[in-house]
Amino acid sequence: MRLALRRVLTGLPGTGPVLVACSGGADSLALAAATAFVAPRLGRPAGLVTVDHGLQAGSAERAEAVAGWARAEGLDPVEVLPVRVDGRPGGPEASAREARYEALIAVARRYDAAGVLLGHTRDDQAETVLLALARGAGPRGLSGMPQRRDVTGVPLLRPLLDVPRADTRAACEALGLDPWADPHNADPAYARARVRTGALPALVEALGPAVVANLARTAGLLAADNAALDALADTALADVRTEAGGLSVAGLAGLPAAVRTRVLHAWARELGATPAALSHSHVAALDALVTAWHGQGPVHLPGNHRVRRQAGHLLP
Structure with a gap:
């Protein structure tokens, strides 16, 4: 684990601290x-942030206990961030995740952090791929979680994506740490919990233990392919733009389908379509304006935006 973390921290730009997002699990x-051990040896300040979602009895006390342990380990700064989950759109899992990332990004900006470290493991990556398969996701969904993702200028870093979950438990045991077991992780009301406790173990039993690493490796391979296709799409989007602020239908029609749909997806987001609500069906409807045109009306996008085909152009 220390080696995996060292690889991520070595050469990380900026002089600000890295902040570990720690639930206590x-x-x-x-x-x-691992951060408390590695970061000082690299000359990098390191702190810890624990988010209290307020969803379970005793959550505030657990958050304070994590913060107290972190201070004793020499991590600085250390912060407990209470967040409000109720009243957000979407289910409880998505709402908690949205609230958590908002809080993490805000505190990272306040400290001018070089990055926020997240504890997702190889097992988490395999679960993400299985969930994406179940949803019928394309290559972007199947590429799973990236090791680095910048959100409004804040790097979110996942050093443990190649580390099995069993190693994190073994590390806690070796260090005499007593991690918290979140009951939500085994609650069948949550899809990820059902994958973790049922679907993935069944695959391991049927296909062997290598299935977890193979699923995670698939995510990495698809991520590389996605990066190449996204670069092609960026160039293609610039080529098919028109002076009227739309896209050339002829230019779009000449693109490979994998590139064209990425162009349409990126353009829809530029128009203001809500990213979380922009689905495959929306992009497919836009694509039909190019490849299956029979005079149909405009396509309605999330966020109350419309796209129509007129005189050989797609126009907002």
Whole structure:
């Protein structure tokens, strides 16, 4: 774990601290302990942030206990961030995730952090791929979680994506740490919990233990392919733009389907379509304006935006 973290931290730009997002579970607690060991040896300040979602009895006390441990380990700054989950759109899992990332990004900006460290493991990556398969996701969804993703200028870093979850538990045991077991992780009301406790173990039993690493490797391979296709799409989008602010239908029709749909997806987001609500069906409807045109009306996009075909152009 320390070697995996060292690879991510070595050469990380900026002089600000790295902040570990730590719930107190085995994965993030082991990552925080590794950070407390590795970061000072690299000359990098390191702190810890624990988010209290307020969804379970005793959550505030657990958050304070994690913060107290972090201070004793020499991590600085250390912050407890209470967040409000109720009243957000979407289910409880998505709402909690949105609130958590908002809080993490805000505190990272306040400290001018070089990055926020997240404790997702190889097992988490395999679960993400299985969930994406179940949803019928394309290559972007199947590429799973990236090791680095910048959100409004804040790098979110996942050093443990090649580390099995068993190693984080073993690290906690070796260090004498007592991680918290979140009951939500085994609650069948959540799809990820059902994958973790049922679907993935069944695959391991049927296909062997290598299935977890193979699923995670698939995500990495698809991520590389996606990056190449996205670069082609960026160039193609610039080529098919028109002076009227639309896109050339003839230019779009000449693109490979994998590039064309990426162009349409990127353009829809430029128009203001809500990213979380922009689905395959919306992009397919835009694509039909190019490839299956029979005089149909405009396509309605999330966020109350419309796209129509007129005189050989797609226009907002």
